Amino acid sequence: MYEQIKEVVSSLINLNEVELNYFISKLQVKHFNRKEIILQEGQICRYAYFINRGCIRYFHNLEGEEITAQFFFENGWYTDYGSYLSGTASTQNIQAIEKTEILLLSKTDLYNLYQTIPQFEKLGRLMAERAFLGLRQRTEMLTNxxxxxxxxxxxxxxxxxxxxxxxxxxxxxxxxxxxxxxxxxxxxxxxx
Amino acid sequence: MYEQIKEVVSSLINLNEVELNYFISKLQVKHFNRKEIILQEGQICRYAYFINRGCIRYFHNLEGEEITAQFFFENGWYTDYGSYLSGTASTQNIQAIEKTEILLLSKTDLYNLYQTIPQFEKLGRLMAERAFLGLRQRTEMLTNxxxxxxxxxxxxxxxxxxxxxxxxxxxxxxxxxxxxxxxxxxxxxxxx
DNA sequence: GCTAAACGTTAACCCAAGTTAAGAAATGAA
DNA sequence: TTCATTTCTTAACTTGGGTTAACGTTTAGC
The missing domain is CATH 1.10.10 (Arc Repressor Mutant, subunit A)
Structure with a gap:
């Protein structure tokens, strides 16, 4: 169950066995059916998501129409970074496209990890930078x-x-x- | 010359007189004429810019055509955040629209400030978050x-x-x- | 396996943006 | 003030996406 996430995290930062297991102990597993909503627009996003199996999309409502902003598959970390950053309501829905298994890490636990294991600061930065660069890529796609x-x-x-x-x-x-x-x-x- | 930037920085973080003056001492002043290029596409962006007077735009070339991504006026901090983050070549040109007076802060100096005056870490974070949220706003404008x-x-x-x-x-x-x-x-x- | 729901394609029509080019108006630099 | 440059508008025409609705196909879930 935790093999994939161990591999992904280890490829980004250096953790010893104890630290890695401590991290894993903070994770929560959740399952979602096809079309089930993981995060609803308007809620504050308090978790980072790691997809173990399945596939999700981000979308928001625009005058009754659903606008899809992104797709994500297995072995990625994702969160509503806008909501996370500013603590404001999410402007996106996150929805399972297939049957999906997700590992959740609460912001509280993540912030504690920042404090106790400095390497996690780096993970946080990498996630943030990735969010920025990913958004920029989409923006450039749409403009260019x-x-x-x-x-x-x-x-x-x-x-x-x-x-x-x-x-x-x-x-x-x-x-x-x-x-x-x-x-x-x-x-x-x-x-x- | 430095009144505006002192005010802007003070409104974001708490600095004493000495710290503020130390910060100011690191700034470099530059003047640009209408249409003059401040940063060329392909260069690595090594400075953060504060506009004292005037107005600039970001643009990039797409098959011979100039695509304008953003305008900035007095009293704002700007940089090519993509280039800054990843240390890669800038994909944007920065150009003066009017006669423009700019204060430059080198990345090196900024990183030193991060180390010596912890409050500057906060300034750095605020700049980064602003970049992300600004980009998201533009993306949403284009999609919605x-x-x-x-x-x-x-x-x-x-x-x-x-x-x-x-x-x-x-x-x-x-x-x-x-x-x-x-x-x-x-x-x-x-x-x- | 059956059935309803979801999905993909097509057609006809509309409309707004792109392209190109020309000319008028505004502006900057000397 | 003058002149070259830049900027803005307009026209005619083309192109491609939006809308709506219909139809056939696939698929999920019982």
């Missing part, structure tokens, strides 16, 4: 690329997304509507 | 709003931009081309 380019790049960079995520979520992630994604796929298929 | 909504909100939230920044820069910031911005303006004017 046409919908068709975004589609082609997503297939190239993260083909897994197309295997595991319904297409209308992907359309919304690419900043377009489902019929447009269908047309783009057809257009590209016809070119070949 | 139509060009017309973006235009109306920019007028509402930052009317100064329209007084001091050429319109084709604004168009690019809004994610559209100059003729489109003109049409939007006409459309809105005709409605009234």
């Amino acid at each position: 690329q046409t919908p068709e380019e975004r589609y082609l790049n997503l297939i190239k960079d993260r083909p897994k997304v197309f295997e595991r995520v319904p297409q209308h979520y992907i359309a919304s992630y690419l900043g377009i509507k489902a019929p447009s994604l269908s047309r783009i796929r057809k257009r590209i298929f016809d070119k070949k | 709003q139509t060009p017309e909504e973006r235009y109306l909100n920019l007028i509402k939230d930052r009317p100064k931009v329209f007084e001091r920044v050429p319109q084709h820069y604004i168009a690019s910031y809004l994610g559209i081309k100059a003729p489109s911005l003109s049409r939007i303006r006409k459309r809105i004017f005709d409605k009234k």
Whole structure:
């Protein structure tokens, strides 16, 4: 159950056996069914999430329509960094796309780890930097690329997304509507 | 010359007279003419910038076209946070829009301040968080709003931009081309 | 295995942004 | 003040995404 997270954390910071096990002891396991909401828009995000198995998405509501901001798969750490930083209500929902097993680490425990094991400060910084750079990448995608380019790049960079995520979520992630994604796929298929 | 920055820094962190003056002694003053480049795409960003007077923009080149990402006016701290974080080449140009007076603080000096005056760690964190939240705001603008909504909100939230920044820069910031911005303006004017 | 729900594609029509080019207006630098 | 440069607007035309609705297919969950 904890093999993956041990590996991921160990690849980022140096911990001895005792520290690593102390960390693991703070984790909570939760299971979510398809479409189940993990974090609701408006709540304050008090946990960091590690995905053991499954796949989740971030989305928010815009005039009744769901806008998907990101997908995440196994072996990643995620949190609503905006809510975490400012302690304000989350603007995102986090939802399981498949049956998903998640390890939760409460902010309280994380802050205690910052205090007791200095290496965790580094983990915190790496998570923050990753959040910034990930957001920047998405922003650049949206400003610099046409919908068709975004589609082609997503297939190239993260083909897994197309295997595991319904297409209308992907359309919304690419900043377009489902019929447009269908047309783009057809257009590209016809070119070949 | 240093009144503004003293006020801004003092409003964020608590420093005594000596610390504040020590900080000021590390600053370097530079002047830039209209259109002059402050930081070139591809260089590593080694400074944080404080604008004393004037106005700057961030932009990058995309297939020969300049995409404007942000405008900044007096009394703000800015840096290419992506380049600063990762130590990689900047993906942005920083350019003076008007005659601009800037105070520079080198990363080296900033890191020394982190070590010698703990309060500066807080300043660093606040700058980082502001960068993240600013970027998130822009991302949400681009994903959640139509060009017309973006235009109306920019007028509402930052009317100064329209007084001091050429319109084709604004168009690019809004994610559209100059003729489109003109049409939007006409459309809105005709409605009234 | 069955059934309802979810999903993907297509068509027809609309509309807004892109492109290009031209000309008018405003502005900066000498 | 003048002139070159920059900036803004407009027009004509093209392109591609949005909308709506229909239909067929797939899939989840019992």
